[in-house]
Amino acid sequence: MNPGLIDDVFPPEARARLEELADLHVPFPLKEFTSPQADEALARAEVLLTGWGCPRIDGALLERAPELRAVIHAAGTVKTFLAPAAYERGIVVSSAAEANAVPVAEFTLAAIIMGAKRAFPLAQLFRARRTHRTAADLDRQHWLGTHGLTVGVVGASRIGRRVIELLRVIDAEVLLYDPYVSAAEAEQLGVTSAALDTLVATSDVVTVHAPDTPETRGMLDARRIALMRPGTLLVNTARGPLVDTVALTEHLVSGRLDAVLDVTDPEPLPAGHPLWELPNVFLTPHLAGAQGNEVGRLGTLAVDELERYAHGAPFAHPVRLADLGRIA
Incomplete structure (x- = not known):
């Protein structure tokens, strides 16, 4: 090493x-x-x-x-x-x-809580205007908050399972997409199994925890990203290639979606990429794992x-x- x-x-x-x-x-x-x-x-x-x-x-x-x-x-x-x-x-x-999963899951929970409260765009408005009365500047239809969230977990990996455990602290309803998890195991995890299309279309937050394999690469493609409701928060602490960056960028630029991205494709993004400047996007340098x-x-x-x-x-x-x- x-x-x-x-x-x-x-x-x-x-x-x-x-x-x-x-x-x-x-x-x-x-x-x-x-x-x-x-x-x-x-x-x-x-x-x-x-x-x-x-x-x-x-x-x-x-x-x-x-x-x-x-x-x-x-x-x-x-x-x-x-x-x-x-x-x-x-x-x-x-x-x-397994040990590396601990900080990634903690980071994910923090991202979900901060993202659901729209802390990232509000912080930018607060910094620019120096007044706390910034909430009115955001589309009320896109407002989330943490109470009663529906969180869609993509992948019951080590990290995904830890995220599911941590989500109990905010009393979220958890949907899970993982083709390797049986109905009995989903019940043990306290989640509801869902097809991926259903998950992305009905979740307030979609958090990605699948591995990067030929089967998962591009699994959140343009069609599935379009299925997400306005105001949906996408959190990716897994691997960038699981998400279609071009398609996601379109929905983030329009303000229809929010995102917390610890990984991207490519990684890092080019210097002139629009995601660097968007108030509804929080980019971190692949730091969710152990530091x-x-x-x-x-x-x-x-x-x-x-x-x-x-x-x-x-x-x-x-x-x-x-x-x-x-x-x-």
Whole structure:
């Protein structure tokens, strides 16, 4: 992983546990797999503890790591660096995506509350006019507020499920679109299953939590965006390509919809793109995931997984080959 992250990912308590559990390669960590030092470490490594910035782990690298039995990723997705060859070798894989889901869900709830109260356009009006009597300048038909919201959750991913839990604090009615969730499971989650067209057409807020796969790319296309009612708030903390940026821009420029976008397509948007200037759009630089002191959760989870491995127990957060096609 990137050496500059090590103290954030493994705060003192987690680092101390790590040193008790394992014989660490020194100096720790590697940032590449090409040097003689990397060759020496790979030749005897039983576990690779990886993080942001990990180089590609493919068949050629695995040939240099004959003792490797596990990859524990102290970050979110493993799909960006881990080849299926690892699974073919029988290597077990774990990820800290569950820990990374916590701040994303918290950010999403904050975005829903602030967006539903139209805090972002009102803040711009307040700054420009220096008077709090700005509500009259907004279309009353587009006013939301948080009481009795219908929130459509697109994807019962780790993050989507946490968002569903957090939404209980505002007593929202939650619609869920996820083709992998059964009616019984939806009932357990306390949500109402809905077709995606129905969800976008009847929700006050649409929040996106699906992975970026060939099946989900462009799922919120021009037709579905047009189905959203005037005043609908779109929150995207998942991946930019899930939403048709051109179609969304048209509805945001007209003021028909509002949006909180932590991700876009492309990312970042070109300097002259109209979304930069719109009062009804709040853009953030892909920061919903773990930042600052939140990053330590990832390392703590990874050390927990290493402890399970050391004691012969299965991972609590495994990443299985069969699931790679439908997870982030």
